[in-house]
Amino acid sequence: MSQGKVVLVACGSFSPPTYMHLRLFEIAKDYMHSFGLGTIVGGIVSPVHDAYGKKDLVPAPHRIEMLKLSLKSSSWVKVSEWETQQAGWSRTRVSLQYHQDTINKHKSSHNLNEDPPSWLPDDILNVNNIDEPDNLNQMLNGNVSDDVTVKLLCGADLLESFATPGLWSDEDLETILGRYGIVVVSRVGSDPGRMINESDILYKYRRNVIVISNYITSDVSSTVIRRLVRRGESPKYLTDDAVISYIIQHGLYGARSQIKN
Ligand SMILES: Nc1ncnc2c1ncn2[C@@H]1O[C@H](COP(=O)(O)OP(=O)(O)OP(=O)(O)O)[C@@H](O)[C@H]1O
Numbered sequence: 001m002s003q004g005k006v007v008l009v010a011c012g013s014f015s016p017p018t019y020m021h022l023r024l025f026e027i028a029k030d031y032m033h034s035f036g037l038g039t040i041v042g043g044i045v046s047p048v049h050d051a052y053g054k055k056d057l058v059p060a061p062h063r064i065e066m067l068k069l070s071l072k073s074s075s076w077v078k079v080s081e082w083e084t085q086q087a088g089w090s091r092t093r094v095s096l097q098y099h100q101d102t103i104n105k106h107k108s109s110h111n112l113n114e115d116p117p118s119w120l121p122d123d124i125l126n127v128n129n130i131d132e133p134d135n136l137n138q139m140l141n142g143n144v145s146d147d148v149t150v151k152l153l154c155g156a157d158l159l160e161s162f163a164t165p166g167l168w169s170d171e172d173l174e175t176i177l178g179r180y181g182i183v184v185v186s187r188v189g190s191d192p193g194r195m196i197n198e199s200d201i202l203y204k205y206r207r208n209v210i211v212i213s214n215y216i217t218s219d220v221s222s223t224v225i226r227r228l229v230r231r232g233e234s235p236k237y238l239t240d241d242a243v244i245s246y247i248i249q250h251g252l253y254g255a256r257s258q259i260k261n
Pocket residue numbers: 010011012013014015018020021024153154155156157158185186187188218219220221222223224
């Protein structure tokens with residue numbers, strides 16, 4: 001298991017973002033830090049392209065804006081618009097590869113004039129870090145790898161979807177699991193341990209699959225928020241207040257202005 005620097009990338013619809021989407025990053029960061037599984041230097045949320053065509057997927061500019069509102073207080077998780085700017089839907093392997101390549105490029109060039117994308121973690125852009133004595137000592141002693149690896153951050157339902165026939169290509173799963181690795185947070189009703197045991201490909205790459213039991217369980221989902229909004233009921237405390245205001249203001253998910261506050 002890599003002990004180096006890690007950037008977590010969460011792919012999904014985020015229609016709308018819930019507080020659990022953002023909790024995933026905090027849960028993963030704490031867990032990986034306490035078990036010495038790598039140093040998290042950044043988090044990226046990558047909303048899916050409209051062409052993914054999932055039911056109730058509001059246009060990407062709305063989802064991006066809601067994510068930005070949700071992440072206002074986060075110093076280390078950023079929104080990447082790259083997937084939404086492509087001509088069509090991008091497979092997750094391609095998205096991970098793009099983010100990894102861009103990180104590598106900026107990390108090796110240290111060229112701040114190169115217009116880095118806004119989602120690039122500050123830790124990678126902060127060239128001054130390189131001269132920090134602690135960092136230098138660690139590197140000289142060979143204790144820490146200076147590689148930065150992206151890892152897919154997801155809930156256990158996404159892991160389960162790997163077994164849906166025809167959904168993910170075997171070749172992509174080999175790359176996602178073998179080259180990058182994934183960090184899976186348990187979700188009500190799913191059993192990631194069993195999934196790994198029952199899937200040959202997950203079992204093969206089990207050392208690259210970090211499973212985190214989320215003991216503060218929550219079944220909140222975008223579906224629940226959309227349902228409440230549609231019924232004119234309040235989704236307060238399931239997502240950021242600013243997201244709720246945005247939904248009402250733009251009449252998303254069948255919102256009417258009389259949503260109870
Ligand atoms: N409550 C949760 N616990 C753990 N993981 C979650 C939870 N909610 C969402 N996720 C994870 O967040 C990522 C993005 O999920 P997605 O946008 O599909 O959210 P969702 O709430 O499941 O959406 P929907 O209800 O529209 O299917 C996925 O990896 C998903 O597994």
